[in-house]
Amino acid sequence: MNHHDKRMEDPRYKIANKEALIGTALVIVNFILWYGFAYGLGSGPVEEYDYIFGFPAWFFYSCIAVTVLIFLLVILAVKFLFKEVPLDEEDEK
Amino acid sequence: MNWGVVIPLLLFLVIIFFIGFYASKYLKSSADFLQEYFLGSRQLGGFILAMTMVATYGSASSFVGGPGVAYTVGLGWVLLSMTQLATGYFVLSVLGKKFAIMARKIRAVTLVDFLKERYQSKWVVILSAASIIIFLFSAMAAQWVGGARLIESFTGLSYTAALFIFAVSVLVYVIIGGFRAVAITDTVQGIIMFFGTMIILVGTIIAGGGIESIISDLAAENPDLISPYGADRSLTPVYVSSFWILVGVGVVGLPQVAVRAMSYKSSRGMHRALIIGTVVVGVIMLGMHLTGVFARPVLPGIEVGDTVMPRIAMEVLPAWLAGIVLAAPMAAIMSTVDSLLLLVSSAVVKDVYLNYINPEASAKKVKRLSISVTAVIGILVFAMAVQPPDLLIWLNLFAFGGLEAAFIWPVIMGLYWKKGNASGAIASILTGVGSYILFHSFMPQAFGMHTVVLPVLLSLLAYILFSLLTVKRHSDIQKHVFQKLWSA
DSSP: OHHHHHHHBOTHHHHHHHHHHHHHHHHHHHHHHHHHHHHHHHSSOGGGOOEETTEEHHHIIIIIIHHHHHHHHHHHHHHHTOOOOOOSHHHHO | OOHHHHHHHHHHHHHHHHHHHHHHHHHHHOSOHHHHHHHGGGOBOHHHHHHHHHHHHSOHIIIIIHHHHHHHHOHHHHHHHGGGHHHHHHHHHHTHHHHHHHHHHTTOOSHHHHHHHHHOOHHHHHHHHHHHHHHHHHHHHHHHHHHHHHHHHHHOOOHHHHHHHHHHHHHHHHHHHHHHHHHHHHHHHHHHHHHHHHHHHHHHHHHTTOHHHHHHHHHHHOGGGGSTTOTTSOOOHHHHHHHIIIIIGGGGGOHHHHGGGGOBSOHHHHHHHHHHHHHHHHHHHHHHHHHHHHHHHHSTTOOOGGGHHHHHHHHHSOHHHHHHHHHHHHHHHHHHHHHHHHHHHHIIIIIIIIIIIOTTOOHHHHHHHHHHHHHHHHHHHHHHHHSOOHHHHHHHHHHHHHHHHHHHHHHHHHHHOTTOOHHHHHHHHHHHHHHHHHHHHHSTTGGGSOTTHHHHHHHHHHHHHHHHHTTTTTHHHHHHHIIIIIBO
16 A cells, blocks of 8 residues: 555655755754854853854854854755745646 | 834834735635635745744744843853744744645645644544634733733833733734734734844944953853853753754744745745745844843843843933834734734634534625634733733743644644554644643653653654554545545
């Protein structure tokens, strides 16, 4: 029955499933960078912090640089990986 | 009364009313009243979709409560707030096309419509409609209290008068314009939130003598204000990370957010919304919470967190500009409330009345009923907010996490796992809501994580376990569901 299902399935779902995975991958990348910079650079004593543009380095990377990087990754993902498909039934045929 | 601040706010209200009247034209001419009133006939373009998502999600807590906590806790709270960046892209990429396509196949207008067709079970419908009505009603009342307090704080009106102004403004445009009015006003409100955030941040940095001097003032007062652990070192990495579930990925389960994923016109609109939404959420969350922290050296000694935002705006900006900036939290609250109001009405009319009480109701009757239900709910919320009962305050504590725990798996697994069935969904909703209330009462912040985390995990287990245990019992229905939702 499973094989049968696959053949019958709406072909647009393959694209949709892939894009859901891309979204999930972005969250994982986002989390790792956010966590790594914040606690990698921010765990030591405050007196030994480095500063970038006036911000403590951990904060600059984790909250500002990563945020900008995610903006870029989202733009790239949408431009190059996401596909346009018709959503309505009528347009499909 | 501070007229410099009040006049921009009045202007803001006037614009919002005009949008309501503009949208009401569509409502009169639309062939399908329900689709238009509750979903704007699925006509949203990318920009409006992004803005209505952000504005619905960004509420009193992002603009009033959040910056107040950041003021006390320091940069650690900004770190925590940035977990919300994920909502910008995660909701639309995960619900994305699949939800939009499925919703069109079955002409779903509400989240419950989707669940009804996906699970073909009366109990799924009743449980989910009930959770939406109970939780969102209380969440709405809490937001109205916030809105009224805000008006009270900068106009000097009494609380009840402020509440009345707030209630009437929201009710008028939601009732005459429906979802389209909500989405367009959300867009205006989102734009105000976006620019308001930037203005207040820049104003605060200038008033504090630059970032460097603000940071060194903070460090001099208490070094932990600029550490990721918070002023009293109570923000552990595990606790902060658990907010990725509550305000990051879990947002997928919020009905007011999910329903927007059915409303867009095309996949091109969805793509644009993904980009715009992420940028707008990122800027607002970073800017608002950073302003809260930076306000500390500029205006030391504020005791009540909720007053940080209004006070810093009036301190660092000229009155007319403060008025525009203070329209931002107003806008945030209104744009959340209007969506909730419409959603609760849709649950009553579409999910309960048309499903079980009177499926044969005439178009004219549905129209009259939708509008009067919205009005009655609005009046009820007003009555509750005049003097919020304890039960309501208690329920509101669970509104956000409770709805997430209830809906996240029935929605996500319903979209991506064909074996998921009604027994799994019912088990998941009951486990999610039930265990959330129990954990909250008896074991809050278990293992150092936010209380929502374990209920979300447990409800996933319940969903999978009960779906697998009942494969045989549901096999006929599942074939039918596959035909309807999955086949080309």
